[in-house]
Amino acid sequence: xxxxxxxxxxxxxxxxxxxxxxxxxxxxxxxxxxxxxxxxxxxxxxxxxxxxxxxxxxxxxxxxxxxxxxxxxxxxxxxxxxxxxxxxxxxxxxxxxxxxxxxxxxxxxxxxxxxxxxxxxxxxxxxxxxxxxxxxxxxxxxxxxxxxxxxxxxxxxxxxxxxxxxxxxxxxxxxxxxxxxxxxxxxxxxxxxxxxxxxxxxxxxxxxxxxxxxxxxxxxxxxxxxxxxxxxxxxxxxxxxxxxxxxxxxxxxxxxxxxxxxxxxxxxxxxxxxxxxxxxxxxxxxxxxxxxxx
Numbered sequence: 001x002x003x004x005x006x007x008x009x010x011x012x013x014x015x016x017x018x019x020x021x022x023x024x025x026x027x028x029x030x031x032x033x034x035x036x037x038x039x040x041x042x043x044x045x046x047x048x049x050x051x052x053x054x055x056x057x058x059x060x061x062x063x064x065x066x067x068x069x070x071x072x073x074x075x076x077x078x079x080x081x082x083x084x085x086x087x088x089x090x091x092x093x094x095x096x097x098x099x100x101x102x103x104x105x106x107x108x109x110x111x112x113x114x115x116x117x118x119x120x121x122x123x124x125x126x127x128x129x130x131x132x133x134x135x136x137x138x139x140x141x142x143x144x145x146x147x148x149x150x151x152x153x154x155x156x157x158x159x160x161x162x163x164x165x166x167x168x169x170x171x172x173x174x175x176x177x178x179x180x181x182x183x184x185x186x187x188x189x190x191x192x193x194x195x196x197x198x199x200x201x202x203x204x205x206x207x208x209x210x211x212x213x214x215x216x217x218x219x220x221x222x223x224x225x226x227x228x229x230x231x232x233x234x235x236x237x238x239x240x241x242x243x244x245x246x247x248x249x250x251x252x253x254x255x256x257x258x259x260x261x262x263x264x265x266x267x268x269x270x271x272x273x274x275x276x277x278x279x280x281x282x283x284x285x286x287x288x289x290x291x292x293x294x
Contacts, residue, residue: 008051013124014044024113028106031098032153033113035091035173042087046080070230077191081184088177095170105169107161114157117150149176200228203260215252217244219272235264243272
């Protein structure tokens with residue numbers, strides 16, 4: 001519940017602040033402040049999405065979403081990322097225009113805005129620092145990025161006031177944009193891997209297979225499928241060949257999987273010599289049992 005309340009607070013802070021910033025960008029003529037405004041608006045929108053979908057993703061499984069709603073959080077992460085990428089593209093475009101045709105900047109106003117910016121975002125980052133869903137992490141990352149973005153603007157504004165080198169402003173905004181893009185792409189990759197049912201990074205499926213095969217009474221294990229709902233909850237299914245006591249074997253296999261961080265397990269127990277119906281099985285099976293018996 002804490003997560004949701006934090007996300008809502010962060011949303012309100014960010015939205016209010018990004019509107020204040022847009023005005024600031026126009027008033028000071030600084031494209032760096034404008035870029036921060038777009039960045040913050042992106043964050044606010046994404047936090048709104050995160051809030052809405054985090055609520056949904058916490059719902060218990062029902063007969064329509066039999067796996068639960070965990071993937072909604074991932075969807076939130078993807079929408080957010082798309083938004084940030086679009087915003088960054090706009091910023092880059094504006095910055096290039098500004099480098100080609102410099103414009104006057106109101107340095108003092110810029111310094112004031114930047115100080116306020118650092119303070120507001122520090123407060124927001126502090127509020128949202130707890131929580132462990134991918135979404136919550138994304139939100140907190142946004143907050144810390146905003147603090148950094150504003151710190152950069154502050155330093156830049158002071159330097160420009162002292163030296164009157166106006167090109168610093170668009171260059172800063174480009175820096176912010178590139179930083180956002182790199183992070184956004186990384187986030188997107190993680191989300192897409194989840195949706196493509198890639199096995200979670202921290203789980204070595206081969207090692208898993210070896211460990212389970214070593215359990216006393218397990219002759220063979222095949223058809224191992226490992227995937228993750230949302231980056232936290234991992235699922236696995238497999239066929240276990242055994243002539244031992246199935247209940248005991250199940251307990252041992254579940255225990256082994258729990259050690260690997262897999263909480264949801266479906267086991268199919270087979271007797272030795274039983275024909276496994278699945279097509280891929282016979283070949284793989286022979287190979288596996290082949291090297292297990294020698």
